[in-house]
Amino acid sequence: MKTQSIRINNIPAIIWGEKSDKVYINVHGKMSCKEHAEFFAKIAEEKGYQTLSFDLPEHGERKESDYRCDIWNGIHDLTEIGNYAFLMWSDISLFACSLGAYFSLNTYADRKFKNCLFQSPVLDMEYLVQQMFCWFNVTEEKLYTEKEIQTPVDLLRWDYYQYIKKHPIKKWNIPTSILYGGKDNLQSVEVIQKFVKAHDCKLTISQNSEHPFMEKGDIETVRIWLEENI
Template sequence: MSGSLRACQGRDPQGVCGLESAELRRLVVYVHGRGGSAKEAEHYRALFPESDVIGFDYRSQSPWEAHEEFPRFFGERRGRYGSLVLVAHSMGAFLALSSLGKRHVDEVYLVSPIVDMEKLIRDMMARAGVTEEELSKRLEIETGFGERLSWKYLRYVRDNPIRWGVPTHILCGEGDDLTPVETTSAFAGQIGADLSVMRGGEHWFHTREQLRFLDAWLGRLKRAGLGSGECAASCSTRSTFPSTPRPRP
């Protein structure tokens, strides 16, 4: 099944998706963001032609749920392959960072990851005019912009900060409205990841131009030898690229 696509779509309760034994091959697992779909994994088939690519149709809505679901899913598959690469977006990236580690994945590509959930929650509280004292008393508060604030969630992310030691590459947009570039840059520095920023980009990479940029970013890492599971000399650095990459000479 080398190079073939197996995108989990909830049909397989075990999440196995018909994978064959592949001890010497690489598996790429795509984890979508909130409101996304495991079907989005199809985009990465051409980008990882030498690998098996699947999408993880997870059910977790919180980091404590992910702590149960994600290690089980990734652990089962890691043992079948020579290496496992994680590609994760937004909320999916946060859940993966909160629940996985070196035992589960060998290399990581994060697109617009949420890396400071406590800050994001506090920002939403400020937007909704909710104080921490009020939230602690009411436990849950519905906002006027479609989000539910949870005291349990805030306490959990505050008490369980992300600790990460897997070689990681991060891409974000200059105009990300959920996680500011400064926050992502600080996180990249903390974990020794390389960071690329798309000028004029946003949180959701979905337009033709943005997807071309994402593809070029992955290709650039591969050509530079940074997509091999090792964090090379450019780790902990930040690069900002224009919205339309220049053609190669």
């Protein structure tokens, strides 16, 4: 498959596929990288789309950087990627996974995307943080006092938590399809269904899948969903 490695304001990125006026911005989740977009990009190319993937802060080529993977840097980087895509292509769509979906919701609400696909999206970050409070015996008071608390899942930060509480996702008018695993423990089915109802999304639930969609049969589930919705 044809690829071109580029830098967009120093953000490492890859353009996948033969030249087209149509593109999907591909925003990965935690513990992933721009190269993992290959599976998506092959399916997208069959539909006439190129794919633009990039490394989030602290991921891929940026792993050793002290530029944190937080909401502020995420919004900054996704804005840079979006500006580039809307300059270079005339028909732009969005695919985002997990944390990448949360960053996208906070960055792209006013962008004119043709289509949007969310896989295992984090739609309500406050819900997830409060789950982490329960899992790791953390309270708001303790986080306020210590400011940062490392957990096995992620670093809890008081300033990040305050942003989350003050910025719930309210606006999202882009035609959106969601793939959600019935065993996803990061977002409840109620959280997903509330978002779907509020924003008129198309929802596919894979009852036996977990958040990462990496168990037996999950790749085929994702492939079918992508082919039906790209």
